[in-house]
Amino acid sequence: MDIVGANQGIIHKVCNIYCDDEEDRNDLFQEILAQLWKSYPSFRKESKFTTWMYRVALNTAITSFKKIRRQPGFNRLCDQNLQIADEMSSLEMDENIALLKQAVSKLSGIEKSIILLFLENKNYEEIAEITGITQNYVRVKMNRIKKKLKLLMTAED
Amino acid sequence: MELKDLKKAWIRVSDESSGKQQLNEEQIKAMLGTRTKSLLEKIERNIRTGFVVILVIIAAMLAVDYLTVAPSGMTSDGNKVPRWLFFLDLGLNLLIISLFVTFLFHYWKIRQQCKGVCDLRHTLTKTIGILTLYQRIFTFLLAIILLISATGFAAGYYTSIHNHNTSEGFFLSDLLIGILLLILISGLLFYLIRWVFRRVYGNYLRGLRDTFAELNEVEEGDD
Numbered sequence: 001m002d003i004v005g006a007n008q009g010i011i012h013k014v015c016n017i018y019c020d021d022e023e024d025r026n027d028l029f030q031e032i033l034a035q036l037w038k039s040y041p042s043f044r045k046e047s048k049f050t051t052w053m054y055r056v057a058l059n060t061a062i063t064s065f066k067k068i069r070r071q072p073g074f075n076r077l078c079d080q081n082l083q084i085a086d087e088m089s090s091l092e093m094d095e096n097i098a099l100l101k102q103a104v105s106k107l108s109g110i111e112k113s114i115i116l117l118f119l120e121n122k123n124y125e126e127i128a129e130i131t132g133i134t135q136n137y138v139r140v141k142m143n144r145i146k147k148k149l150k151l152l153m154t155a156e157d
Numbered sequence: 158m159e160l161k162d163l164k165k166a167w168i169r170v171s172d173e174s175s176g177k178q179q180l181n182e183e184q185i186k187a188m189l190g191t192r193t194k195s196l197l198e199k200i201e202r203n204i205r206t207g208f209v210v211i212l213v214i215i216a217a218m219l220a221v222d223y224l225t226v227a228p229s230g231m232t233s234d235g236n237k238v239p240r241w242l243f244f245l246d247l248g249l250n251l252l253i254i255s256l257f258v259t260f261l262f263h264y265w266k267i268r269q270q271c272k273g274v275c276d277l278r279h280t281l282t283k284t285i286g287i288l289t290l291y292q293r294i295f296t297f298l299l300a301i302i303l304l305i306s307a308t309g310f311a312a313g314y315y316t317s318i319h320n321h322n323t324s325e326g327f328f329l330s331d332l333l334i335g336i337l338l339l340i341l342i343s344g345l346l347f348y349l350i351r352w353v354f355r356r357v358y359g360n361y362l363r364g365l366r367d368t369f370a371e372l373n374e375v376e377e378g379d380d
Contacts, residue, residue, distance in 0.1 A: 132276020
């Protein structure tokens, strides 16, 4: 419990990138927490705890039933998405971050997980370990995401 | 602004934001205590409950058959129950049990594919596999129940005609109405339940399959 509590920022970040409103975020947070709790005995310490935690959190977010039920399809942008009316707004995000968040919200579930890990300073090796795809294709996917984000951000601008 | 600059800004913003959302140990414990079951946990629970309910129903039906009808071999109106009806009944019950056993075997095999915390690919394979299997057993079970109704109707009708020696005209009109009603009710029931299932799990399953396809497209890409 202590170790999860100490690293709960990871869960919040995953929830923030995958969920648009408070209720969804809380539901997902709870689900991830439960998965971590259930899976902890199988954590073999072969990888870093945070890597394992990211893996559980992202797997849960991508396969989350409730979220998809509310938002059919993974790519759909919620109308209320990342409205600057929640906690984030109080941080006075600069315009570029708001644009980035807006663009990220339009990415697919997998793309979101890769960009989140990239933005969290994870290298390709770690991203590959967490997502289970090869490093080479993390690189390929990352290039595609960068192009996509640039396009989206230009369009939003 | 370049992506590396955005990265720095992102870390600052997301760290501040998640810092604000921090929960203490008590709040985490309370959250764990009130959590609802996940989809796969619910499916497992449904399977267990369904299996027990069906076994109880089958056992009760067998008990009624063998304790009340079988000793004398006569129905309540004093007519003899044909032997093939018992075998038909037994066969259908065995079909349901073997369906569940097959399902449990495949379910176990899917679960064995990866234990503990799997990577995304295995998690998706496992979830899609379990959900597809669940959908199949659901459809098969429904088909078997409809088959039971159909055979029950046919058997009842046959023995009634056989024992009461009714005229041919009465037999044909009744039989036609009975068959039409049976087809109508069975068809409606089948499509209604299938529609409900698709409505509840359809989008979810489609979403998972799309994600899995995207994952494969990444692996097969040649950029």
